[in-house]
């Protein structure tokens with residue numbers, strides 16, 4: 001269908017622009033009439049219209065023009081049905097973009113929904129800008145989100161499992177004892193695609209082994225069989241769920257958390273030694289306090305001067321040597337992790353990994369008077385197979401952690417969610433946003449007048 005230029009610019013199929021009034025404040029009033037063949041047939045019997053019964057004026061809400069508001073005045077006809085015995089005696093014109101009794105144009109709903117789904121705007125903000133209510137913007141978002149989220153997940157080779165807190169924990173005071181007791185501490189367990197581009201595959205409320213197994217059990221058997229590696233934090237709950245539901249998958253622990261544990265052990269040892277030595281917590285001016293950030297750094301990232309500072313500060317006294325031993329244990333554990341193909345450029349062999357792990361255990365055994373090292377070695381021994389598998393496969397949970405950040409950001413933008421289902425929907429859309437195509441193109445011949453530069 002060929003349109004005049006003004007109607008083409010206005011861009012609602014089936015409406016012809018008759019007149020445009022621009023106000024001094026920038027707002028625009030567009031007067032339109034119907035220009036659509038299907039608009040004048042009876043919805044009851046399908047017969048063509050007989051004669052015009054009356055004219056009615058409607059003002060459907062439409063998109064802005066830039067920053068300015070646009071008022072659409074649609075002068076509709078109410079037709080008398082052409083079939084004499086039709087129960088529906090009269091009907092008004094209707095268009096696909098603006099169905100009867102609809103106060104908004106379809107494209108306004110679509111844009112409000114797309115802003116929430118595609119741009120991460122909250123429904124409240126989208127509603128405020130487009131002057132629609134929160135429920136309308138929210139519903140428009142659901143209409144766009146649900147078809148995308150309902151699609152079954154494609155096979156995943158490397159699966160990541162992680163948790164994030166839903167809101168903050170709630171406490172209550174015990175009337176008798178006056179102590180605090182947890183009233184509610186709500187969590188979401190999330191499943192991530194670490195090898196592909198599906199980002200967040202799904203979430204489940206709670207963080208018990210049963211909650212995790214429940215989500216895995218819902219997936220088809222073929223999907224579960226395709227999972228080769230599962231990456232988790234050092235969390236025995238998830239390990240048991242994975243062993244139950246994915247017995248053939250290789251379980252790996254995230255190496256960041258392994259290093260974090262070792263760094264924490266060094267810090268704990270330092271704090272304990274300082275308290276024993278001075279009878280108080282460390283403070284600025286203590287020699288141990290001056291090297292505390294250096295101890296958290298990687299050995300290879302220390303300059304020779306910094307390394308000498310650590311050795312001079314801690315090497316002289318027995319107390320300092322205790323901290324130094326913990327620090328060396330951390331570096332020996334990191335030696336195990338540095339066999340990863342990503343660091344060395346070649347695939348590691350299991351024997352070499354186990355050898356370095358033995359060196360770490362040996363060091364911890366020789367310093368078994370340091371309680372932090374004893375407990376670190378015990379934890380590492382408990383997760384030894386998963387740690388070795390992580391070094392051999394090179395799979396980490398880093399992607400899960402980065403997507404968890406998006407999940408938390410979404411909750412902040414929304415000033416926290418009251419409805420868990422709504423939170424899961426919004427978080428999942430936020431996480432898969434980058435891997436989705438949001439642009440949509442239409443091609444339509446819109447103008448009758450050819451561009452004439454002369």
Ligand SMILES: [Zn+2]
Nearest residue numbers: 042045081086
């Ligand atoms: Zn009829």
